Each structure stands twice: as structure tokens, then as C-alpha cells.
Amino acid sequence: MSYLSIPVLVILSIFILISGIFTVKQQTSAVVERFGKFLSFRNSGLHFKIPIIDRIAGRINLKIQQLDVLVETKTKDDVFVRLKISVQFQVIREKVYDAFYKLENPHDQITSYVFDVVRAEVPKMKLDDVFERKDDVAIAVKSELNEAMVNYGYDIIKTLVTDIDPDMQVKEAMNRINAAEREKVAAEYEAEAGRIKIVAKARAEAESKRLQGQGIADQRREIARGLEESVDVLNNVGINSQEASALIVVTQHYDTLQSIGEHVNSNLILLPNSPQAGSDMLNNMIASFTASNQIGEEMKKQNAKKAIKNKNSDH
Structure with a gap:
């Protein structure tokens, strides 16, 4: 044996020994x-x-692995929809032999079962039900997969419907329906807000009118009280009630003219505007009051006579 073959044999022996060692x-x-x-x-x-x-x-x-499967199918109301099913699975430690030798490609096997279950369940539902009952679809997929894959050494941990994607035209129609519904709700809220504003405004106006009327009544009450006091003062200095009333009317007449004159650009004209006109107005008012009192007294007398007559006729 040559000296060159010895190192080759040593290297080959070392290589063979190293190839017998491995880590997991x-x-x-x-x-x-x-x-x-x-x-x-x-x-x-x-x-x-x-x-x-x-x-x-x-x-x-x-380890726990995840497989995402995209399935396109049709719903009960003839809408094409794409579902994304996420399957989380794991090899059972006690069945590693089955997992390794029985299935060539477990991903393809799981995908086939997912397609079969989804295309059996979703056509029974309407599109709205698919969104509302997606958990039912996931549970059906998990149940079917568990029953089938456990024989191959795989445990289905969980299945999830992670995405539901209807046809583009259907999504546009659904968006239009949702937008119309939101506009309807917004219009109802706006109408209710407008009604509340109108009611509040009407209440405010009614309260304003009430307060305005109360103010006018208070004002007239104070004016009457002031006139009464003015007449009493004039009576104390020897002026009778009729002369005192005429004097007050004339005084108020000139006060009104003075108030009008304070406004530079005023277009208001007071007719008639002479003191005699104020006196005539007062005389007419007094005459009217006197006539009204006389008519009232006469009507009271007639009513009293009728009452006595009716009483006598009853007896």
C-alpha cells in the first residue's frame, strides 16, 4: 500500500463516521x-x-401549520362569491408514520376536502346568510376535515372563513343599497332636527308674545295708575276731572309731537296734530262712555222687568 492511499482512507473513514451523525x-x-x-x-x-x-x-x-384555500362558488340567490378558508392543522405525534407514508401531498388533500364542503354548504345559503353564518361554514369544514384527515395522522386545529368576496357588480349594488339606507337615515334625522327647530321657534315666539302682552298690560296698568294720580293732583288744586282729563290729553299730545321731532329722518305724520283735535277726541270719548252707560242702565231695567214678569207668570 502506498503512502498516498493512507491519508485518503483516513479522510474517507472520517467522512463516513460524520455521515452517521445527524441532528433533528x-x-x-x-x-x-x-x-x-x-x-x-x-x-x-x-x-x-x-x-x-x-x-x-x-x-x-x-408545528401547527396554516393553509389558505380560495374557493369560488355560487349562493342560493345565484351570486358568485369567493371565500378564503384558513385551515390550521398539525401532525399527530403518535401517527407520524401515517402522516409521512399515507399522503404524498397533504396540502392538496386538505384543499380538496375544503372545496367539497364549501361547495356543498354555501349553495344552500343566500348571500346575506353567508356573511351572517360564516362560522357555520367554518364548523362544517372542520368537522369534515377532522373525520377524513385523522386517518392520515393530521389533526385539524381550527378552520376560519377569513374573507368573503362577492362579484364586483354585486358589491357595487350592495354599496349603493347601503349608501341609500344611510341617506334615508340621515334624512330622517335632518327632518327630526328641523321639526325640533320649528317647535322650539314656535314656543319661543309664543313665549315672546306672552311676555310682550304681559308687558303691554303692565304698561297700560301703570299708565292708568299715573293718569289716576295726575287727576287726583289736579283735583287737589281746584281743577275738575273733565278739565284735568283735557289737560292730560293735551300734554300727551305735545309729548308725542316732541318724540316724533327727535327723529331726524322720520316720515311719520300725526293727523290731526292740533291741541283742539286732542280736546275734541277727549270730548268724543267722554260722550261715548256716557252713552254706553245710559244704554247699559236701560238694558238692566228692561231685564229686571222681564224677570219680574216671568216670575209672576210662573205663579
């Missing part, structure tokens, strides 16, 4: 075969195998 990551299981036949599973850590004779056939991920 956390939450992973390695499948070891011997001459193509299943030998064992190796979990996380450092492991040894017989070089050349044993080999690692593959590794199984034991």
Missing part, C-alpha cells in the same frame, strides 16, 4: 429507513445512524 430540530421528527424500509422516528436532538446502510427518508414538521 425542535418540533420536527426525522424518518430513518434501512435499505428502503422504515426503521424509526427520531425526535429533536443529536442522533446516530449506520452510514450507507441507514438514511434519513424525510422530516415531518410537528
Whole structure:
């Protein structure tokens, strides 16, 4: 044996020894075969195998995985809709053998079952029901998948309907309906607000009129009280009631003219505007009051006579 072949044999021996050492990551299981036949599973850590004779056939991920499946189907009211189903699944540790050897591609198998269940459930519902009962669809998918995949060593943790996407024209129609509904509600609120404003304004005007009337009544009451006091003062100095009334009317007449004259750009004209006119107005008022009193007294006398006559006729 030559000196050159010794280092080659040493290097080859080291390589063979190193190939018999391997590691397995956390939450992973390695499948070891011997001459193509299943030998064992190796979990996380450092492991040894017989070089050349044993080999690692593959590794199984034991973590929870998620598969998103897009399914297009038709609802009961003939609306095409796309659903995104998220399936969370995990390999059962006790059934790693089934998970590795029974299924070539578990993702394709899960996808097929999801398509089958969704296209069986959604056509039974109207579009609005699909949105409202999406959890029922998810539960149906999970139940069907669990029953089928447990035989292959997979556990379905959870299924979720994460997106519901109707046809574009349907979405536009739904948006128009929603917009119209919101406009209707907004119009109702605006109408109610307008009604409240009108009622509040009417109440405010009514209160204003009431206060204005009360103010006018108070004003006239005070004017009457002032006139009464003025007449009493004039009577005390020897002026009778008729002369006192005439004097007050003339005084108020000139006070009114003075008030009008204080406004520079006033277009108001007081007719008649002579003192004699004020005196005539007072005389007419007195005559009217006197006539009214006489008519009232005469009517009282006639009513009293009728009452006596009716009383006598009853007896």
C-alpha cells in the first residue's frame, strides 16, 4: 500500500463516521429507513445512524401549520362569491408514520376536502346568510376535515372563513343599497332636527308674545295708575276731572309731537296734530262712555222687568 492511499482512507473513514451523525430540530421528527424500509422516528436532538446502510427518508414538521384555500362558488340567490378558508392543522405525534407514508401531498388533500364542503354548504345559503353564518361554514369544514384527515395522522386545529368576496357588480349594488339606507337615515334625522327647530321657534315666539302682552298690560296698568294720580293732583288744586282729563290729553299730545321731532329722518305724520283735535277726541270719548252707560242702565231695567214678569207668570 502506498503512502498516498493512507491519508485518503483516513479522510474517507472520517467522512463516513460524520455521515452517521445527524441532528433533528425542535418540533420536527426525522424518518430513518434501512435499505428502503422504515426503521424509526427520531425526535429533536443529536442522533446516530449506520452510514450507507441507514438514511434519513424525510422530516415531518410537528408545528401547527396554516393553509389558505380560495374557493369560488355560487349562493342560493345565484351570486358568485369567493371565500378564503384558513385551515390550521398539525401532525399527530403518535401517527407520524401515517402522516409521512399515507399522503404524498397533504396540502392538496386538505384543499380538496375544503372545496367539497364549501361547495356543498354555501349553495344552500343566500348571500346575506353567508356573511351572517360564516362560522357555520367554518364548523362544517372542520368537522369534515377532522373525520377524513385523522386517518392520515393530521389533526385539524381550527378552520376560519377569513374573507368573503362577492362579484364586483354585486358589491357595487350592495354599496349603493347601503349608501341609500344611510341617506334615508340621515334624512330622517335632518327632518327630526328641523321639526325640533320649528317647535322650539314656535314656543319661543309664543313665549315672546306672552311676555310682550304681559308687558303691554303692565304698561297700560301703570299708565292708568299715573293718569289716576295726575287727576287726583289736579283735583287737589281746584281743577275738575273733565278739565284735568283735557289737560292730560293735551300734554300727551305735545309729548308725542316732541318724540316724533327727535327723529331726524322720520316720515311719520300725526293727523290731526292740533291741541283742539286732542280736546275734541277727549270730548268724543267722554260722550261715548256716557252713552254706553245710559244704554247699559236701560238694558238692566228692561231685564229686571222681564224677570219680574216671568216670575209672576210662573205663579
